[in-house]
Amino acid sequence: MKKAFILIFVLLAAAFIIFLLSPDVAPDLSNLVPEPTEQARYSFSTNNIEPQPTPTSPATITPTVSFAVIGDYGDPSGPADQVADLIKSWNVDAIVTTGDNAYPRGTEQDLASANERYADFISACHFFPTLGNHDWGYPDSNSYTAETLPSTEFFGNCTGNRYYSAVLGDGLVKIIVLSTDSREPDVILQSDFLQRELLTPEPYKFVFTHEPPYASCEGKTSDRSRLNFVGVTAVFSGHCHLYEHLNVDGMTYIVQGAGGGGQTDQFNAYQEGSLLQYNAQKGAVLVEVYPEAAKISFIAIDGSVIESFTLPPQ
Template identity: 40%
Template sequence: MKEFNRLIVAMSTAMFLVCSLMIVTGPERLPDIENGVRLAVIGDFGKAGIPVIQVAKMVRSWNPEAVVTVGDNSYPSGSYRDLFFGIYPYYSWAIRSEKLVTTLGNHDWGYPWDEGWDSDEIPLLKALPYLPGNGRYYSVLFGDNLVEAFIIDTDPREPDGIEEDSTQGQWLKNGLSHSTATYQLIFMHVPPYSSCLFGDNSSVSWPFQEWGAEAVFAGHCHNYERVMKDGFPYFVNGLGGHPGLTEFEEITDGSTVRYVDNFGAQLIEATQEKMTISFITIDGDTIDYYEIYSK
């Protein structure tokens, strides 16, 4: 048994080193945007394997100011062991520079345990002490006040609630009303609208547009979708590397783009004039492109 344990440790170490080398030796990086900011968005990625390596290499080549996640950062239960295998080999470069900005998913809360982690003992938040506020929901400014990202927690175990009139909901409403950034973006895990098996979720369908946001980004479904509601975009981005892809089922109203054939990430590029949002696969194909002009 001792020999077996040593073998497991050796194999794990070798995998860590190989993954790190593959990411470090990725493609040439994009130059900085003049008077702008570049962000990457990844979702449902925290599981060791070739897809997450490929997504991480692509994302690092974009030279983003931050990598914003939409949850499920480590599978299956968000433990410290899961973090070691699901995040560190691929995104340690972003963690070291405090560029990994995370949203909590159900797996980060301890799924499939019914009780999960206590809100002040979630391993992901312990591992990323630089996250603002309580780490579960907070806001971050990017690009000299160009973009303000509002991270919210959609898990039912959130002690400050997930309804519109909850403590968390009113925090978001107040934050959006006082934001002076050019663009306000919402990042969450469970999508308000989707065509995957989970469908729409009224609990987290807050009046984001009315409150002043420009777009909502979510994950949970392991596919990509853009849903338009009254001219307002809701993105589902769950192709960050988990191999269990989610097929589309009942198509929700407003579904404009649907994709599930390959892994990828979203690239956000913002200037004072406009923001572009693209979903790009690991093969370099642009599946979706969306523009938002400043107010």
């Protein structure tokens, strides 16, 4: 009897061990693996990266609102025309610039020549410009004052100021456009302006400035553009004639100065947090905003998607 009892005990113990080791009931440890950070999702790339073909999907979900971002596009012809054709193929709701909207000096004639391609967006007030250094006059010895800027007259019916905000997509998105050139008299005041604008309830807030807070092109960043961006989804800038995606201290920065104007700049300075660098072609950024996420893509003039990533609402 005693031997039978021991045998039964051994069999029950073995069955219990097999049960624990079964894959159907093994504990799920996947939730203990952290989600990859943005830094982990993107490897450092050079301007020689291979562009990826535009993805196709059998079912397309229409975003709530979409807009294009261009910068340093202010030449009246050349690659800037190809960038404009690319943007028009997207059927976006609006266009936002990162500055240098008219080369070389930001005159009324320069503005008219460079922006004729976007006349429909401008007349409908779906065009939101940022002031660049060329828009303030070039060279600096030929500068305009805040009261004599041709750009505020040219775009003034829609924006009304050198720095401003606008809400898109029935309250889903706010764009905040800053003017941080050295000739801007209200640079310090704009820090308070930005903080007031960030108190509103829009889940996505995008900031635009010309000179980048951070970038890998030497001599073109500016401390004036380094503000308190807590609560901002992403910060866009231009001035460097290239495309760069950075994450600095947890904030997403996009340098989009590849709009087709001027020379092509080089990546000639180290910037910590640089995730992707590209200057092989001109192009534009497409921002597609859904309630659940904002999708940001840089697309070259040949249609290649150089990168695409998503950001959550704030």
